[in-house]
Amino acid sequence: MIRDERIPADQLRRIDEEIRSDWPTGDEVDFEEAIRYHESLPDRKRFADVLESADKPLLQPRAGVPRLEDQIELLEYLHGEGKADLLPTTIDSYTRDNEYEKAQEGLENARETGEDTLNGFPAVNHGVEGCRKLIEAIDAPIEVRHGTPDARLLAAITFAGGFQSFEGGPISYNIPYTKRHGLEETIERWQFVDRLAGAYTERGVRINREPFGPLTGTLVPPSIAIAIMLIEGQLAATQGVRSITLGYGQVGNVVQDVAALNALQKLGDEFLPDEVVVTTVFHEWMGGFPPDEARANGVIGLGGMTAAIAQPDKVITKSPQEFQGVPTKEANAAGLRTTRQVIDMAIEQNIDIDGIQEEQDLIERETRCLMDTVLEHGDGDVVQGTLKAFESGALDVPFAPSDSARGAVLPARDDDGRVRIFEWGDLAMDDDIKEIHKARLSRRADTEGRDQSFRMVADDVDAISDGKLIGRPQ
Numbered sequence: 001m002i003r004d005e006r007i008p009a010d011q012l013r014r015i016d017e018e019i020r021s022d023w024p025t026g027d028e029v030d031f032e033e034a035i036r037y038h039e040s041l042p043d044r045k046r047f048a049d050v051l052e053s054a055d056k057p058l059l060q061p062r063a064g065v066p067r068l069e070d071q072i073e074l075l076e077y078l079h080g081e082g083k084a085d086l087l088p089t090t091i092d093s094y095t096r097d098n099e100y101e102k103a104q105e106g107l108e109n110a111r112e113t114g115e116d117t118l119n120g121f122p123a124v125n126h127g128v129e130g131c132r133k134l135i136e137a138i139d140a141p142i143e144v145r146h147g148t149p150d151a152r153l154l155a156a157i158t159f160a161g162g163f164q165s166f167e168g169g170p171i172s173y174n175i176p177y178t179k180r181h182g183l184e185e186t187i188e189r190w191q192f193v194d195r196l197a198g199a200y201t202e203r204g205v206r207i208n209r210e211p212f213g214p215l216t217g218t219l220v221p222p223s224i225a226i227a228i229m230l231i232e233g234q235l236a237a238t239q240g241v242r243s244i245t246l247g248y249g250q251v252g253n254v255v256q257d258v259a260a261l262n263a264l265q266k267l268g269d270e271f272l273p274d275e276v277v278v279t280t281v282f283h284e285w286m287g288g289f290p291p292d293e294a295r296a297n298g299v300i301g302l303g304g305m306t307a308a309i310a311q312p313d314k315v316i317t318k319s320p321q322e323f324q325g326v327p328t329k330e331a332n333a334a335g336l337r338t339t340r341q342v343i344d345m346a347i348e349q350n351i352d353i354d355g356i357q358e359e360q361d362l363i364e365r366e367t368r369c370l371m372d373t374v375l376e377h378g379d380g381d382v383v384q385g386t387l388k389a390f391e392s393g394a395l396d397v398p399f400a401p402s403d404s405a406r407g408a409v410l411p412a413r414d415d416d417g418r419v420r421i422f423e424w425g426d427l428a429m430d431d432d433i434k435e436i437h438k439a440r441l442s443r444r445a446d447t448e449g450r451d452q453s454f455r456m457v458a459d460d461v462d463a464i465s466d467g468k469l470i471g472r473p474q
């Protein structure tokens with residue numbers, strides 16, 4: 001039975017041996033040599049230090065293309081024209097599914113045709129050497145961004161390759177991303193990733209870990225997202241990770257988003273061990289975008305405004321081409337500049353909005369209910385508690401494709417667009433909190449002259465791409 005305990009050195013070695021054989025580049029990994037490589041990197045490429053020493057929100061896009069020289073050119077452009085403070089390397093979908101053979105075919109195809117035959121950078125196929133060429137070519141810290149339920153080989157190779165930041169976690173890269181990986185399996189696999197990050201950390205190479213806050217990306221109640229961040233942060237801390245960036249996806253109501261980011265930092269500091277440096281990252285709207293670049297820039301601008309008020313440590317930007325999928329480098333850079341323009345105009349203003357503290361208190365109360373139920377379910381062990389709480393539905397994520405979550409919770413916006421819970425399923429929550437949600441949702445029902453129903457939820461899912469925040473009846 002797996003528990004929230006540091007995995008022993010012999011198990012770390014055994015798993016390391018086991019995963020190397022999954023692809024030939026696994027044999028390039030040599031931990032001691034990799035430590036020396038990291039020690040040779042200049043301070044401006046040390047991800048955790050750059051992130052944690054910043055005095056205002058740092059901007060980071062998503063970006064990944066198959067060929068190494070194209071990835072270098074892309075990141076140089078986003079750093080130069082987009083003025084990104086931190087850079088990504090978004091990994092392709094085959095690699096995320098451990099389909100290294102198919103990734104290899106895609107990479108070879110890209111090399112022959114010059115086409116972007118993969119939707120990201122196949123880092124396992126590029127290997128330690130290829131990753132190091134990228135790290136050496138780019139004059140800023142780079143993070144591995146992906147969606148990999150079994151990220152063990154990807155971590156071993158990218159850490160050895162000079163990357164010092166790694167996104168994801170056993171819940172946040174399971175529940176929204178996969179149907180077939182069980183939660184126990186991904187928790188065990190991510191204990192290896194975090195233990196490896198901890199092993200680098202103990203040798204002075206602090207690997208930053210960033211659980212994926214947005215989860216299913218659409219109308220996720222803030223307290224559910226924050227509870228899962230705290231769980232993944234605790235699991236990483238147990239394995240020795242000391243730089244953790246907790247994430248949160250914009251929902252679009254400024255009061256609730258600012259309140260949620262404040263709660264995320266406060267609860268992160270409270271629930272994670274003192275030896276961990278806790279930072280926060282705000283993801284610009286992760287739901288459906290308007291199919292119109294001007295209106296898409298409006299969504300991005302609202303994200304910038306929210307970030308200027310809440311001042312998270314990092315903002316993951318979107319592009320005006322979000323509706324179409326992977327943006328051109330020009331559009332990706334534009335999303336960075338739009339965000340920067342709004343932040344820089346708003347950040348020196350003293351914008352005082354009513355109701356943030358009240359909303360933050362509510363979000364904190366809700367999150368504590370969820371954390372309490374995890375600890376109760378596991379008799380104090382976060383791993384067992386998480387497994388049992390998801391099994392019972394006491395912890396749940398709306399619209400989750402994974403069998404590991406019930407998906408019985410249904411969110412809907414209230415009358416000023418804050419995300420509330422319309423169907424609770426078996427979510428562990430105090431009755432008086434449920435009453436608050438019910439009252440705010442019925443105020444919307446009155447305004448719209450209709451009953452609270454799944455129709456509201458469906459209307460809300462499309463509202464922003466249709467140009468609104470709340471899915472009012474036509």
Ligand SMILES: CCC[C@H]1O[C@@H](n2cnc3c(N)ncnc32)[C@H](O)[C@@H]1O
Nearest residue numbers: 062063064065090119120325326327
């Ligand atoms: C969290 C994943 C969804 C977001 O991740 C972006 N995304 C995915 N793959 C790439 C890529 N290869 N380059 C730039 N952005 C990318 C999508 O647009 C979406 O916003």
